[in-house]
Amino acid sequence: MARSTAEVSAVTDRDGVPDGGTATPRAPDDAEHPLEWDEQENNDLSPEERTSVSQPAEKVDDRKLVTGQAKYTADYDERFPELARAKVVRSEIPHGNVVDIDASAAKAMDGVCAVITPDDEAVPDAKYTSAGQSYPEPSPWDMRVLNEHVRYVGDPVAAVAAVDEETAEEAAAAIEIEYEEHDHVVDPEAAFSEDAPRLFGADEVDNEIVGHDYARNRMAHIEGKIGEVAAATEREDVHVHESEWSTIRQSHAQVEKHTTLAYTDEDERHVLITSTQVPNHTRRQLAHLFDVPIRDVRVKKPRVGGGFGGKQAMVVEPIALALSLAASRPVLYEATREEEFGAMRSRHPMRVRARSAVTADGTIEAIELYALSNTGAYGSHGMTVAGNVGSKPLPLYSKVPNVRFEADIVHTNTPQTGAMRGYGAPQGTLALEGHLDRVARDLGIDPIEFRRDHYMEVGDLDAIAGMMGGEGAERRIRSCGLDECIARGKEAVGWDDLEQPAAEQLHRGIGMALSAQGTGVAGDELGAAQIMMNEDGSFHLQVGGVDIGTGADTAFVQIAAEVLGCAPADVVVKTSDTDNTPFDYGAYASSTTYISGMAVKKAAEDAKERILKWGSHMLDEPVEQLDTCGSEVYSDRTGASVTLEEIGYESVYGEETREHILGKGTHSTEESPPPFAAQFVDVTVNEETGEFDVNKLVVAVDCGVAINPKMAEGQIEGANHMSYEMAVNEGITVDSEGRAEQRDYEEYSFPTATESPPIESILVETHEPTGPFGAKSVAEVPTNTVPPALSNAVREAVGVRITDMPITAEKIKRALDEP
């Protein structure tokens, strides 16, 4: 594993308990990261050579989605006549201990199938983390399925299963809980002190994470550096700039709520049909929690109505399984929207400080970021998200010789946070890109040229990505389309010929920001695929990879079809069922196309080898002369051909020899190449009122070769909309007791169709030799860039800079009114 190096090392205090999932330091090594990648010839196809990859193709599940025939978890209810519905009773106080639970009235109600409380036999008492990450888990085991020590308004305490929703609700309401209240703390700065109310006692956490200091409510501390920042800032020829930024607690707000259906089948194996991003991790975690063998748990992912990181977590599954064990019948637990905002997961709100040392001519000698991350009541994804605040944005400026990052991750009595698209990079990108804009302005330098002098290019050995926790590792840059992203973005937004509005009080400005992400967790990913040929020349493709609405299944099909030389329609794809598909780490860290997609490519190549053998046998020509295309095996030399269907029949029903043509592939890698984004925001601000209109978002992305360009654009647009929301929405706010103040989309002020600006997405193609057909990731990088670009645009338009998100008319007005 290469999750972290240098100053980040894990603490493990007890034998046999996995540590915080961090790695052994390694010295940078040039030879280990050759620029020339030993790429297979078939991986680098010119646009004319591609038959399936990067061609327009229908999304494979779209027809069932637009006709309402697709099945999401809740739609499976009709298959289970005995199905009970779940309702969870959650803490009403921010911090305390449950001293008594009176569930007698609930238990006595007609139609109630089970009531569970923390002491029940069906409820595991092992500690765990809800974070769905690899193993050893890099998040602390600090929570239980049902909790006696409650740490936020929303902590689950009891649960009910009943014959229908209403009965479950009534029974839940009839449960009386008596608490002994403790002091609580909501503000992260106040929490980070020995005088603050303490959330975790000495023995309340297993699998503690590096730098934990629970006496000060700190779950982790990380730092990393390259060079000597302190020395650089003391030089006489530099100017030290400092700025501070803050970000919102954003809700994933995926439209399908967390939903799970649990039952035990006729073989006494536990089955979860569940809306998850991480089937294999969930299977492992459930087995651990319920103390059953991994083989006796099956996790099946049907269609998923969006995840965005919120379902990279085992949030609802253990409750449903415990209820179903207690009730001896299948149980469906569908969270409410109110629970989504108050008790599921959200983006870690952070305060990030940026410091730089820059010479008068605009050479950056040092950059430093410090983040204070509010992880809420529990520590899921706390350390790894904070690590990314530094390890994703900072490597972009690989020419800067001295770089340092540090973060403290603290608990408060507020709802839980977790993984969310961008995973720390949006917080870091706001600080870094806002800061650089300010420095460029102070020095009177063009903000783009200032960046260009320091940003990475092909050939760079990026050590910054590996200097601290998160998902990074040292890497060689082998593809980089930043120059073109900027050029095309500038042109699309009209950077050089902006017209000012006629009205005197209106001012228009364009702001920009750059971003880099990664493609998978470097050195900590695995994807696998199998392919079977049918006698009619079609294929069944089984992949562990997880499509949560992104179109991953379609990308798998296109990759397989490209290798096999068949039509995408001839590939039937089956994914994400731990009983029937190979292992996969899951949909997170922008890994699916790159990692699982490469596994698909390898599986298809493995099958193709056998297909060509059969072609050779049937055509009586050497394998070297043969290739596949147009659903045929053909000979370069003679032009003779045999169809895949003929091969399919012959291989299965042939007279002399027979074989089921199978291919398998598994893929893991140390590589995690960065995709890049150049964001432009065009804004008009009213200098009298502070009101503003975002006229347009333009974002150009280098994601290598887009396997399905329209789908890639869709990812960019959705990510940019989410990024826009981060810039203009309050997100989830909490009251003085740490209770989420939003219960539905209206209260959350989700930007609707009329409130969302038009988004122009631009794909800049480069070739990433380590990815399948040149692909790298796309879905996260455009999540990072709107907050800084909009902040920079407002500064350009009316001269004031808003540094704490969201950017609102009131804040602009207040800044304009300042003397």
Add this chain to the structure above:
Amino acid sequence: MKYTLTVNGERKRIEADADADVASTLRAAGYKGVKCGCDGGVCGASTVIIDGEARMACGLSMASVAGSEIETIEALGSQGDLHPIQQAFVDHLAVQCGFCIPGMIMQTKQLLAETTDPSEQEVREAIDDVVCRCTGYQKPVEAVLDAAQRLRNDSAGIEESTAMTDGGTLDSGGERRD
């Protein structure tokens, strides 16, 4: 109580309590294309057309819709024979997770029944009540505008163009590489 309703052109007698919510009743009756993404009346996923008007089914009681004509997404095309609106969503890759899509398509259907040539702003207003977290609304808006064009062509008797501007299916394994 038993309620008589016309659902997708078929007369149905559906057993439900008077205050039962229409969205869950329809779902229980097999119309799973009616989705529920909120605690009622906010996300638009449960939008169906009731007596010619697009409405969120979740906030309504069965008693209030007795005798009504209800149209759900299941009334439109089938997978092999999509309605032009559905086809436009597919061709524009306007669908990601798809959870909001039945509601969005029903809103579109009503819009295009009333306005054959809507502006982008009118399209955005028509789908304003439907929350979509995946797409940023960009491709759905393009799809609705294109669907309007297709329906106008249909009613003018113009052959639907087979070469789509965007998307389109790839139905062969391509040409040989040599």
